[in-house]
Amino acid sequence: MTDLTRIENAFLAVDVSPLGAEMQAIATPDGRSWLWSGDAAFWSGRSPVLFPIVGRAPDDTLLIDGKPYPMGQHGFARRRDFALASATETMCRHELAASEETRALYPFEFLLAVEHRLEGPTLTVSATVSNRGDRPMPFGLGFHPAFVWPLPGAAGRPHTIHLDNGGEPALRRLEGGLLAAGELPSPFAGGTLVLDPAQFEADAMIFPEGAGDGLTYRAEDGPALAFRFENLPNLALWTKPGAPYLCIEPWHGTAAESGGSRELSQRPHGTVLPAGESRRFAFTVTFPG
Template sequence: MPTITRIANDFLSVDISSLGAEMQAATTRDGANWLWNGDAAFWTGRSPVLFPIVGKAPDDTLLVDGKPYTVAQHGFARRREFSLETASETACRYGLETSDETRALYPFAFRLTVDHSLDGPALTVAATVENRGETPMPFGLGFHPAFLWPLPGAEGRPHTILLDNGAEPLRQPLENGLLSQRRDPSPFAGGRLTLDHGLFADDALVFPENAGSGLTYAAEGGPALTFRFENLPNLALWTKPGAPFLCVEPWHGTAAEYGGARELKDRPYTTTLGAGEQARFAFTVTFPT
């Protein structure tokens, strides 16, 4: 059975499961939990870590040097039991390493660590990927945290996403879970998007470029969550229409393109590490005080 590790300070209490190193709750000192609760009526996820792919592969099949491997949407890390490596009052680290089971899905020797740490009202979630093999290792890495919509205490208020860079990034629509090769006009105006469930009628909003390194998710005249992204150039927003959550998803890597390359190394925004190399990816979310 998965175990839960709790980290806390005077502002926040955060619970993390050993299954997928997935955050289960993020509670401020007023008792409000800002994270989605995983209600199976809508979606059982809460904050999965996506590895070694983000999104889908055609027919759930990756090619690595021409050899097929079956990998489900968003990869296998979220379904694996991690080992608790370190823990203190305000931080913990979970790790996952290559096994016979992972090699059958992804033929590389890797180490993936996921750190959760608190600094005042800010939570940072960081993933570090290390290539422990002798050959170049391609992968995608993403985060998929789901926060309440409406935010606590903000029922009935309009909710918005405001990009720090004020941009209007083009949307790349999904076709059966794969990225279309076309770009659609941006739903942002001057970096601002007013959220509406109708926006998600055709799946997630995916912005492969120009969404920047930070944003604010807020209720007008109410609470706000601010985000900063490290080494995560792609952004997606997602919910199931009518569901009371919004996923703010920073990625490095996307789903395969419809009709595009099937090789893992050729997927959009794939990272490839040489032997012994590692890469870090992180987001920080700051909660109301």
């Protein structure tokens, strides 16, 4: 890609594409790469932004005030070109506004602004959703960044996720791409999950509640990435068994529930934004110095 925007400082360099406002690379000055490369043999994504839904809708169709609209998994923003609204050496902001094309899928006047910002060894990724229309606007918003697994220099070492709150949140699974009924026992013990590819043979691990607002992804006796979440109460972890990446996905909203309502406004953990208002969602990740 020749139209990437690069932001960088003494600690990090990040490349962002206008397609989906999606990060394409995160590197430290020592040459280590932290973001998944997007190898299509496993998964071509790298860090998509999910809007106006997270996950799947039944039969890939939403109801909005009772009227059906086609909507693919994770929404349409990740497949749309954003405009570069502003950029400095350490920040870039991309925007996607409602258009005739988006209104056919999602009949609302919105602005989705995605910002990437560096401060020291910390990267902040935020999404601000604005309702420019005259009626309440339902949506879900999520982030889907994929980090390398194993972490750089840590091949063969155990990797863990440790929740800052020490929680043991209940696990939910997907059924036909929808949120299956019923909770399963937590795979966390004392806030720690020892990662194993076999955990993903049944697709993503989803924690709609109780994962808290921060975690650390760590290799034993190796590097660690520290995450903080803002207005993102739901968490998912995902990879394809055998693939060398781990998606750490903070969301506000989940897939529709199996057997549940098809109405967008009734999807679990969604947001209904009043006319004229905006809502911000963000995560930070701090890399080894």
